[in-house]
Amino acid sequence: MRRDAILVCAVFAFMAISCKGGDSNEAPVVKSVKLESVKDLSAIKRTYTGVVNANQSSELAFKMEGLVTKTYVTSGSKVRKGQLLMELDATDYILDRDAKRVALATQKEAFERAKRLLARNAISQQEYETTEATYEGAKSAYEIAVLDVKDTKLYAPFDGFILDKYVNQYNRAGAGKTVLEIVNPKDLEIKFTVPESNAIFFTEDTEMYVEFDTYKGELFKCQLKELVTASPDGAGIPFKLKIVDPNFSLDKYKVAVGFSCNVVARIVNPVMEGVCSVPLSAIVSESTGDGTYVMVYNSDSGCVEKVVVELTPYVVENGMVALTGDIDSNDQIVVAGASLLNDGQRVKVLTK
Secondary structure (H helix, E strand, O other): OHHHHHHHHHHHHHHHHHHHHHHHOOOOOOEEEOEEEOEEOOEEEEEEEEEEEEOOEEEEEOOOOEEEEEEOOOOOOEEOOOOEEEEEOOHHHHHHHHHHHHHHHHHHHHHHHHHHHHHOOOOOHHHHHHHHHHHHHHHHHHHHHHHHHHOOEEEOOOOEEEEEEOOOOOOEEOOOOEEEEEEOOOOEEEEEEEOHHHHHHOOOOOEEEEEEHHHOOOOEEEEEEEOOOOOOOOOOEEEEEEEOOOOOOOOOOOOOOOOEEEEEEEEEOHHHOOOEEEEHHHOEEOOOOOOEEEEEEEOOOOEEEEEEEEEOOOOOOOOEEEEEEOOOOOOEEEOOOHHHOOOOOEEEEOOO
16 A cells, blocks of 8 residues: 555656656747738829720711601710611702702703803903802802702711610711711720819829729729819819720720729828838837837748837828838738837738
């Protein structure tokens, strides 16, 4: 019995010694951290909602009022330059043209006779000039009548497609009233509106990109087509962009008029050169030691590094502070619990 008691005591003593030895070799604690990217305030990115427009478009209308007798296209129809699109009832115009052709022939014969008579001094110069004026008037009237007949037909001014059709067959078309709208789908532009307060940042050198909703994540370089300084309806300043990216082509990217997109502008502010913004929660302040600093994550080593920063008086969005230091927009910093970390400590990055 005594031997058994001694054996049990020995076992407990061995376990106690083993546990104590294990504490001395314990691995360093790896803390989980949440990261956010540093924002460069000298090059602010702004995103605006835009829409794809046709740079080349035309609203087609007849010069005269009339009944539409024939239509050859519908909304969405592809057309070629010079293609016949729509016709008015030309009966009255044809009759008028034919009557004026006869009148012109009569006046031409009279004018030719007057020239012969003037050559023989059989009529006065005044009579000759009157006959000539009558002939020229008949000629002009006939030419106008010919054009009127031609204007009863509407042709495509360029290759494209019919965006909208406003008048159907056997409806009346008003003089000068749009009956068809045609656009060139291969000549596109981006239209967007910015608040008046942002307009001062846009110059010919502003870096502009467009991201189509159908091709998320792909940015195409653009340039401003024209600078506008007025707000026509008080809803903002309208801008138009031209896509100049060599990687963009309509053969590869199926973008059409009416598609929505995002316009990304990189606005440079020289006054804020070297100034960054970070969440207020990332700032660690000590009354002694390093003073104010942030913890920057090093993806190569998996550790954090202490970087001393200096706060600035610039005002940024809520929950953010502006600062200077040896950090830039390529860095990621710890935004929670940075004060509990040590310089060079290994951490685990939370992905959610």
